[in-house]
Amino acid sequence: xxxxxxxxxxxxxxxxxxxxxxxxxxxxxxxxxxxxxxxxxxxxxxxxxxxxxxxxxxxxxxxxxxxxxxxxxxxxxxxxxxxxxxxxxxxxxxxxxxxxxxxxxxxxxxxxxxxxxxxxxxxxxxxxxxxxxxxxxxxxxxxxxxxxxxxxxxxxxxxxxxxxxxxxxxxxxxxxxxxxxxxxxxxxxxxxxxxxxx
Ligand code: SF4
Numbered sequence: 001x002x003x004x005x006x007x008x009x010x011x012x013x014x015x016x017x018x019x020x021x022x023x024x025x026x027x028x029x030x031x032x033x034x035x036x037x038x039x040x041x042x043x044x045x046x047x048x049x050x051x052x053x054x055x056x057x058x059x060x061x062x063x064x065x066x067x068x069x070x071x072x073x074x075x076x077x078x079x080x081x082x083x084x085x086x087x088x089x090x091x092x093x094x095x096x097x098x099x100x101x102x103x104x105x106x107x108x109x110x111x112x113x114x115x116x117x118x119x120x121x122x123x124x125x126x127x128x129x130x131x132x133x134x135x136x137x138x139x140x141x142x143x144x145x146x147x148x149x150x151x152x153x154x155x156x157x158x159x160x161x162x163x164x165x166x167x168x169x170x171x172x173x174x175x176x177x178x179x180x181x182x183x184x185x186x187x188x189x190x191x192x193x194x195x196x197x198x
Contacts, residue, residue, distance in 0.1 A: 021036065027176075060174055114150045
């Protein structure tokens with residue numbers, strides 16, 4: 001039986017490069033997948049987002065992603081354990097460092113998955129959003145990559161954000177109105193705290 005690792009070597013020799021793509025949702029995946037494939041990479045989406053609240057919203061985003069990936073003939077790796085306690089442990093009480101804790105949790109898990117499954121590299125759809133802290137994501141991903149001995153593939157996907165969202169709209173995909181956690185939901189809907197347009 002051929003191992004994942006030797007398959008990776010074979011594919012790289014053949015000119016295609018496997019990359020584990022941490023994927024937050026279907027709309028953000030569209031441009032990232034287009035760009036990676038155009039650049040000669042062979043992406044595998046990886047869903048690990050225990051930051052999404054409430055659980056019904058988590059399910060809705062995951063279902064939308066699965067539906068979309070069928071159209072691209074891509075099989076995602078899904079961690080649907082929903083580590084709610086772990087996310088809350090990191091985020092509650094972190095104040096303005098909440099997003100740093102959230103990136104750390106998701107990207108460290110992604111680097112670990114990449115190492116365990118024999119991917120040489122990983123990247124993330126978080127890099128497509130102009131609403132996220134881009135520099136902090138890069139810094140966190142680089143640290144996670146170094147901890148797990150894999151490469152972090154940095155691509156600034158932001159120029160394709162509008163294009164990806166427009167395609168999602170055309171396809172009728174579910175487009176979430178807030179980032180993910182209960183705090184971002186509060187910021188989105190509570191008039192006393194509304195800060196973002198997302
Ligand atoms: S706002 Fe978004 S990135 Fe920040 S903690 Fe909440 S879900 Fe994570």
